[in-house]
Amino acid sequence: xxxxxxxxxCGGPGKESVVRDLIKQEITEQNLADEIICDAIxxxxxxxxxxxxxxxxxxxxxHMDEVxxxxxxxxxxxxxxxxxxxxxxxxxxxxxxxYVGANKVSGVIGAKPIHMQRxxxxxxxxxxxxxxxxxxxxSQEEAERLVKVGxxxxxxxxxxxxxxxxxKGKAFDDRVGxxxxxxxxxxxxxxxxxxxxxxxxxIGLRGxxxxxxxxxxxxxxxxxxxxxxxxxxxxxHQQSTNLGKGPALTMMDRSVIPNPRLVxxxxxxxxxxxxxxxxxxxxxxxxxxxxxxGTKGGVPVAVISVPCRYIHGPVSVMNKNDYNNTxxxxxxxxxxxxxxxxVL
Amino acid sequence: xxxxxxxxxxxxxxxxxxxxxxDIITExxxxxxxxxxxxVLGNLIAVKKGTSGKKVMFSAHTDEIGFVIxxxxxxxxxxxxxVGGLNILTLxxxxxxxxxxxxxxxxxxxxxxxELDLDKLFIDIGAKNREDALEKVKVxxxxxxxxEYNDLGNRIVSKAMDDRIGCVVLIExxxxxxxPVHDLYFVFSSQxxxxxRGARTSSYAIDPDLGIAVDVTPTGDTPEAPRSxxxxxxxxxxxxxxxxxxxxxxxxxxxxxxxxxxxxxYQxxxxxxxxxxxxxxxLTKEGxxxxxxxxxxxxxxxxxxxxDLDDVQAxxxxxxxxxxxxxxxx
Numbered sequence: 001x002x003x004x005x006x007x008x009x010c011g012g013p014g015k016e017s018v019v020r021d022l023i024k025q026e027i028t029e030q031n032l033a034d035e036i037i038c039d040a041i042x043x044x045x046x047x048x049x050x051x052x053x054x055x056x057x058x059x060x061x062x063h064m065d066e067v068x069x070x071x072x073x074x075x076x077x078x079x080x081x082x083x084x085x086x087x088x089x090x091x092x093x094x095x096x097x098x099y100v101g102a103n104k105v106s107g108v109i110g111a112k113p114i115h116m117q118r119x120x121x122x123x124x125x126x127x128x129x130x131x132x133x134x135x136x137x138x139s140q141e142e143a144e145r146l147v148k149v150g151x152x153x154x155x156x157x158x159x160x161x162x163x164x165x166x167x168k169g170k171a172f173d174d175r176v177g178x179x180x181x182x183x184x185x186x187x188x189x190x191x192x193x194x195x196x197x198x199x200x201x202x203i204g205l206r207g208x209x210x211x212x213x214x215x216x217x218x219x220x221x222x223x224x225x226x227x228x229x230x231x232x233x234x235x236x237h238q239q240s241t242n243l244g245k246g247p248a249l250t251m252m253d254r255s256v257i258p259n260p261r262l263v264x265x266x267x268x269x270x271x272x273x274x275x276x277x278x279x280x281x282x283x284x285x286x287x288x289x290x291x292x293x294g295t296k297g298g299v300p301v302a303v304i305s306v307p308c309r310y311i312h313g314p315v316s317v318m319n320k321n322d323y324n325n326t327x328x329x330x331x332x333x334x335x336x337x338x339x340x341x342x343v344l
Numbered sequence: 345x346x347x348x349x350x351x352x353x354x355x356x357x358x359x360x361x362x363x364x365x366x367d368i369i370t371e372x373x374x375x376x377x378x379x380x381x382x383x384v385l386g387n388l389i390a391v392k393k394g395t396s397g398k399k400v401m402f403s404a405h406t407d408e409i410g411f412v413i414x415x416x417x418x419x420x421x422x423x424x425x426x427v428g429g430l431n432i433l434t435l436x437x438x439x440x441x442x443x444x445x446x447x448x449x450x451x452x453x454x455x456x457x458x459e460l461d462l463d464k465l466f467i468d469i470g471a472k473n474r475e476d477a478l479e480k481v482k483v484x485x486x487x488x489x490x491x492e493y494n495d496l497g498n499r500i501v502s503k504a505m506d507d508r509i510g511c512v513v514l515i516e517x518x519x520x521x522x523x524p525v526h527d528l529y530f531v532f533s534s535q536x537x538x539x540x541r542g543a544r545t546s547s548y549a550i551d552p553d554l555g556i557a558v559d560v561t562p563t564g565d566t567p568e569a570p571r572s573x574x575x576x577x578x579x580x581x582x583x584x585x586x587x588x589x590x591x592x593x594x595x596x597x598x599x600x601x602x603x604x605x606x607x608x609x610y611q612x613x614x615x616x617x618x619x620x621x622x623x624x625x626x627l628t629k630e631g632x633x634x635x636x637x638x639x640x641x642x643x644x645x646x647x648x649x650x651x652d653l654d655d656v657q658a659x660x661x662x663x664x665x666x667x668x669x670x671x672x673x674x
Contacts, residue, residue, distance in 0.1 A: 236415060237463075252412045257359055263484075279483040279484045281483065282425060283426075293385070293545075294541060295545075298383055298387075298546075299384060300384050
């Protein structure tokens, strides 16, 4: 299953090559594109020609990078110090297994065991100064034979189905978006489709800043994995999105106010095709849509997200129906756009 | 001028939903301009054609700070997030207005004032329950502060002076310019309050030789105010810098020279917190020499922003002076 392979692939910001190669190989094998470009910053831009010679340029985007830990120092004793790249809650790190670097060297994020901690230490979460990655080696030299400063460490989570119609795995933000776009690419439309798999979203929407200029779209949809906070200690209005209630549409976040016309058209398509949708509550976070909207003279954009619990952590959880409904919503929107001759 | 100010400040136009404001401006300026267009982001661009081949862009933003509804509970109370920089101290007990005219009151949960944040506030539109609320408002709807316009004589207080008063300055200026030397682009820009977004794309499309934002600036003339030399009634404020832009020395010099020559009352503005459209314009393509003419406003980002009509007139005169200058340095 492609979603599984995408979730288990490792690609921190700026080092997305494993994910990019996987996507590229899949597109080539299944003959899903007419042109594939990899630009200087690492975005993979896939063009699928339209059946008609003209029509609007429609851009779909999802980011390939995931939050990760960058090795910042190899200590004398062979332990690795690291820094989070992208938003990671340090409290979730202790005791996790990680893979370090391109060769996926196994490591463990260690800390002083509870027996040895002073009472006051037990009351404070561990910071970057206390945490380290243990590769099971005895010296700096041994460690440096296996990994380098600048390598990324990733959670070792395997993807699987579980519970009531759910998936769990790492990096759903935004491999789920990549997986949705791969499904959408299987169909051909009247207008040319540009699917951008972007880089470095997690550290400031950097790939999409460039990709928007390369494509110069007439319209763009960004597909994301967004936080679902439907857990016991949050009040209803703090939940952002709920699992199982369908793809989430953004009305505003820190990076973008999506085009109101485009959003209402997408809601109409959902209604016509009886696809459940929800409006994302809260305005936290940003997406590639912010940068794409600001390209040149401006681009109408919207954001459709698959709700995911526990994102930016070692294991996130999403609902199968939400995933499938997101694919259906995007496809049906594109078909509606086609029926209207590409006019919004 | 008071009539236009009242009409514009009372209009509904949170970031991203500036249509009512641009409709009003369209009516006000259509007989004075050569071209009038609206772009994808909601910018209204009014053009007066000149002969010099130079392009000058003036920008005043149409959007105002506001609220976006994030949740409606079973009892019909609304939760919200901010659109732009809301001052939480000014919210409780205030009222909001939606595009369809629905009015709501901002209430707060119990708890220590020091821990007050937006998550503990809600909007009450007088609904009996969720269904009743949904008749009027949906999640994702935007609202603005609802507060009346008051004429205090030579000073006026209202919501949304930031930056409808800048729009008024541009409207009054473009009415006065009969024989434009340069191609003048009057941009009534969108989404300034959420990150100078409209100015960014309109400036790219126009590709100007000179960019001037016309926006408000806070004053330092109230009791124990944060330090600023800008005072209400002391004239047009020529921006030196803020957190989005350092005014190009040529632009600062141009505005100063014109103010001196025409006897326009002016003051310099150094703003240590805040930005304006010039921040986006000056970074367009290979860069655009840019600056800002600011209208002093007291109580910025509250529903009671106060202006002085003499300052507004000084800003109008300065915009006209720029438009009619030969602009030899640009």
